[in-house]
Amino acid sequence: MLKLPVYLDNHATTPVDPRVMEVMLPYFTETFGNAASRSHSFGWAAEEAVEFARENIALTIGAETKEIIFTSGATESNNLALQGVAEAYAYKGKHIITAATEHPSVFDTCKALERKGWSVTYLPANAEGLIDTQQLMNAMTEYTVLVSIMHANNEIGTIQQIGEIGEICRERGVLFHTDATQSLGKIYFNVESQNVDLASFNAHKIYGPKGIGALYVRRRAPHARLTEQIHGGGHERGLRSGTLNVPAIVGFGKAVQIALESMIDEARNTQRLRDMLWNGLASMTDVLVNGPDPVMHAGQRLPGNLNVSFIGVNADALMMDVKDVAVSAGSACASAQAEPSHVLMALHIGEQRTRSAIRFGLGRFTTEEEIDYTIDRYAAAVKRLRTVSPAAVV
Numbered sequence: 001m002l003k004l005p006v007y008l009d010n011h012a013t014t015p016v017d018p019r020v021m022e023v024m025l026p027y028f029t030e031t032f033g034n035a036a037s038r039s040h041s042f043g044w045a046a047e048e049a050v051e052f053a054r055e056n057i058a059l060t061i062g063a064e065t066k067e068i069i070f071t072s073g074a075t076e077s078n079n080l081a082l083q084g085v086a087e088a089y090a091y092k093g094k095h096i097i098t099a100a101t102e103h104p105s106v107f108d109t110c111k112a113l114e115r116k117g118w119s120v121t122y123l124p125a126n127a128e129g130l131i132d133t134q135q136l137m138n139a140m141t142e143y144t145v146l147v148s149i150m151h152a153n154n155e156i157g158t159i160q161q162i163g164e165i166g167e168i169c170r171e172r173g174v175l176f177h178t179d180a181t182q183s184l185g186k187i188y189f190n191v192e193s194q195n196v197d198l199a200s201f202n203a204h205k206i207y208g209p210k211g212i213g214a215l216y217v218r219r220r221a222p223h224a225r226l227t228e229q230i231h232g233g234g235h236e237r238g239l240r241s242g243t244l245n246v247p248a249i250v251g252f253g254k255a256v257q258i259a260l261e262s263m264i265d266e267a268r269n270t271q272r273l274r275d276m277l278w279n280g281l282a283s284m285t286d287v288l289v290n291g292p293d294p295v296m297h298a299g300q301r302l303p304g305n306l307n308v309s310f311i312g313v314n315a316d317a318l319m320m321d322v323k324d325v326a327v328s329a330g331s332a333c334a335s336a337q338a339e340p341s342h343v344l345m346a347l348h349i350g351e352q353r354t355r356s357a358i359r360f361g362l363g364r365f366t367t368e369e370e371i372d373y374t375i376d377r378y379a380a381a382v383k384r385l386r387t388v389s390p391a392a393v394v
């Protein structure tokens with residue numbers, strides 16, 4: 001039986017997996033200690049749980065345990081990575097390279113750094129959202145201290161060639177940060193083989209709780225140094241003070257473990273459903289996919305992502321018409337500002353097509369019935385809005 005509403009906004013957040021919830025529960029009540037309390041068993045038990053999660057996360061991405069710093073989420077991780085590196089290496093140079101399609105937590109941090117005297121190069125993206133590594137090399141100067149390019153894009157699902165980017169950076173002695181929030185546990189990601197020096201991610205995009213994230217900071221050579229942004233008791237090797245959220249960290253560890261174990265099957269399944277959805281929607285006229293072609297270039301796109309423009313129909317009007325399917329127009333953050341998505345604008349597909357774009361985010365719990373339902377509802381709504389409602393037309 002189909003349960004409504006249908007949730008197809010898994011790039012915005014995901015439900016907590018019941019297996020994750022279960023391991024978290026005792027850490028609210030019984031094992032409630034402060035992981036920084038060194039003088040009693042309550043503290044030791046909490047610390048042990050935190051270190052177990054840290055090990056799990058480190059193992060998953062090819063890092064060492066000490067290279068994982070817990071934060072409140074990927075937004076904070078991105079802020080810490082960019083501002084922390086910028087400040088620590090300001091004596092060497094004040095140039096940063098990033099991409100035009102980054103998440104606002106990277107993009108706006110770069111804007112803030114520009115206001116404080118740093119210079120930032122925003123690499124353009126091609127029509128599929130990929131940056132050009134030749135342009136990256138050309139942009140590098142003797143003052144470049146950091147390159148920040150996301151692994152997988154949260155709007156159009158584009159997977160950047162981070163291994164190649166990492167190699168370019170390593171050869172030139174420039175630190176490489178990647179926002180891996182959308183890729184962790186969904187596609188192959190390994191900081192060692194892909195030459196990543198800093199990486200951000202969180203729990204709530206991989207069926208863990210909200211409000212917990214991590215930053216991987218390389219300690220092995222080449223060692224990445226950071227200036228802390230939150231001062232206090234010196235938690236997390238002094239890089240991020242504040243009492244650790246033990247239940248959330250325990251859940252994060254479990255979420256990562258499950259994601260890793262089920263990654264291949266899950267990717268296959270979400271991609272199959274995504275292809276079903278695309279097949280269904282593409283049978284309508286004037287429906288264009290944004291980002292890598294899901295058929296021809298499937299390997300360059302997150303398996304659960306589909307971003308589609310219904311030409312001639314306003315995305316907000318369409319979402320209001322299909323209220324029982326939860327999706328988003330552009331990114332959730334950008335749509336709150338009623339401005340066209342900067343990611344889609346960077347693809348140079350025009351404002352009209354940008355304003356008619358809907359992002360579908362499929363996930364672990366998406367079913368075939370839900371996809372069939374979504375196709376039917378969208379087909380009917382697009383047809384209706386194109387004929388009867390001039391107000392809904394872009």
Ligand SMILES: *Cc1c(COP(=O)(O)O)cnc(C)c1O
Nearest residue numbers: 073074075103154179181182202
């Ligand atoms: C969701 C997301 C973030 C922000 O993560 P929070 O933990 O919600 O702060 C950053 N980057 C990308 C790519 C995301 O998808």
